Amino acid sequence: MSKSNFTRRGVMKSGALAGAGLALPTIFTGASANAFTNEPGSGSVTLGFNVPQSGPYADEGADELRAYELAVEHLNGGGDGGMLNTFSSKALDGTGILGRKVEYVTGDTQTKSDAARASAKSMIEKDGAIMITGGSSSGVAVAVQALCQEAGVIFMAGLTHSNDTTGKDKKANGFRHFFNSYMSGAALAPVLKNAYGTDRRAYHLTADYNWGYTTEEAVRSSTEAMGWETVAAVKTPLTQQDFSSYIAPVLQSGADTLVLNHYGGNMVNSLTNAVQFGLRDAQVDGKDFQIIVPLYSRLMAKGAGENVKGIFGSTNWHWSLQDEGSKAFVKSFGTKYGFPPSQAAHTTYVQALLYADAVQRAGSFAPCAVVEALEGFEFDGMGNGPTLYRAEDHQCFKDVLVVKGKENPESEFDLLEIVEVTPAAQVTYDPGHPQFAGGSLGSCNNGA
Numbered sequence: 487m488s489k490s491n492f493t494r495r496g497v498m499k500s501g502a503l504a505g506a507g508l509a510l511p512t513i514f515t516g517a518s519a520n521a522f523t524n525e526p527g528s529g530s531v532t533l534g535f536n537v538p539q540s541g542p543y544a545d546e547g548a549d550e551l552r553a554y555e556l557a558v559e560h561l562n563g564g565g566d567g568g569m570l571n572t573f574s575s576k577a578l579d580g581t582g583i584l585g586r587k588v589e590y591v592t593g594d595t596q597t598k599s600d601a602a603r604a605s606a607k608s609m610i611e612k613d614g615a616i617m618i619t620g621g622s623s624s625g626v627a628v629a630v631q632a633l634c635q636e637a638g639v640i641f642m643a644g645l646t647h648s649n650d651t652t653g654k655d656k657k658a659n660g661f662r663h664f665f666n667s668y669m670s671g672a673a674l675a676p677v678l679k680n681a682y683g684t685d686r687r688a689y690h691l692t693a694d695y696n697w698g699y700t701t702e703e704a705v706r707s708s709t710e711a712m713g714w715e716t717v718a719a720v721k722t723p724l725t726q727q728d729f730s731s732y733i734a735p736v737l738q739s740g741a742d743t744l745v746l747n748h749y750g751g752n753m754v755n756s757l758t759n760a761v762q763f764g765l766r767d768a769q770v771d772g773k774d775f776q777i778i779v780p781l782y783s784r785l786m787a788k789g790a791g792e793n794v795k796g797i798f799g800s801t802n803w804h805w806s807l808q809d810e811g812s813k814a815f816v817k818s819f820g821t822k823y824g825f826p827p828s829q830a831a832h833t834t835y836v837q838a839l840l841y842a843d844a845v846q847r848a849g850s851f852a853p854c855a856v857v858e859a860l861e862g863f864e865f866d867g868m869g870n871g872p873t874l875y876r877a878e879d880h881q882c883f884k885d886v887l888v889v890k891g892k893e894n895p896e897s898e899f900d901l902l903e904i905v906e907v908t909p910a911a912q913v914t915y916d917p918g919h920p921q922f923a924g925g926s927l928g929s930c931n932n933g934a
Contacts, residue, residue, distance in 0.1 A: 523933025534615030541597035553831035557838035624648030624697035638933015653922035671704035684713035689741035794891030
């Protein structure tokens, strides 16, 4: 799909994207004091699915879009209902949202903040989207969340792992179900300590944008607290494809551990280069060299193949979980698409349902009513156990998974094994924690 085209239920809509600056939305309900941006009519409501359809995170974007389409199907009463059957809230009944049929438009973020803002802006102004959701980059999430705050629409973040999204860049109109960098560090540290001890020398390669920075900070903080030394931390461009020049100096540094703060295609390429340079088979001062991937996904594991075997990381969700919600989602997704969903798919499916449920419980599409319904909302039946959408920062708190690459996978999808389900209490932090310092939610914005 061209970046200048959008889809509404399969019908192409074309035209140049609006500029990055935000103009007043063009669809309002009139002069009522209670009006809000893009208030829907009585027949249908339009959601905006803004995902990376090109760029280094395109695989995640494709699975996100599959999940969104499945969520729309279930909201409109199609299929087997999926997690609507296991969700602890029973407000949704398959008749759309507040009696409106759910429609959608899509955009390509290209994993670029400017492109993501432009596509979100067009969906709001031209297509009447009342909620924007999606993305697989924290740089994109922060940019689009800020735009949605200005426009007066709700933003339900997709994959965004940087602390900043619900830290210094948090907004009242934005919500994140995905876990964050701090949670990965808190979950990984005890497992790494048990596996490799407290005397390690770590070398970090870090994607040069906000997600990479906060993930490096979180993992460094948690591992240094248990005795590890950080010998180097090197930034790598998000557009980098060959990491050979970055891998070559690692063994000369005296490090015995490489931490790849990379995601998507970046992680696949950097891990592949690291294995090609012999790091998996190296020894340093009598210790076997180790590689760590703080943020994993099944799609990344598939791309990296055998290179992931035995390598630890964390993930938000995995299709092998046996709770009723996860099993229901895996069944629905697998029936529709022929393979199990990724954590990207799970996150975006859940975000779509959580938004719809909040509207239904609030009895209104008005953003401030939705904010009130989501703040402090506790729920279950959506995977990851009991979950809280914390009011102070709009971050979800739930169990976090530590995984490692499976030594003997039974299929192309059976690449990661869960080694620890870290309880939510272990990854919960105070809203004023230094890694989340600065910023303010501000006030919700209804727009019109």
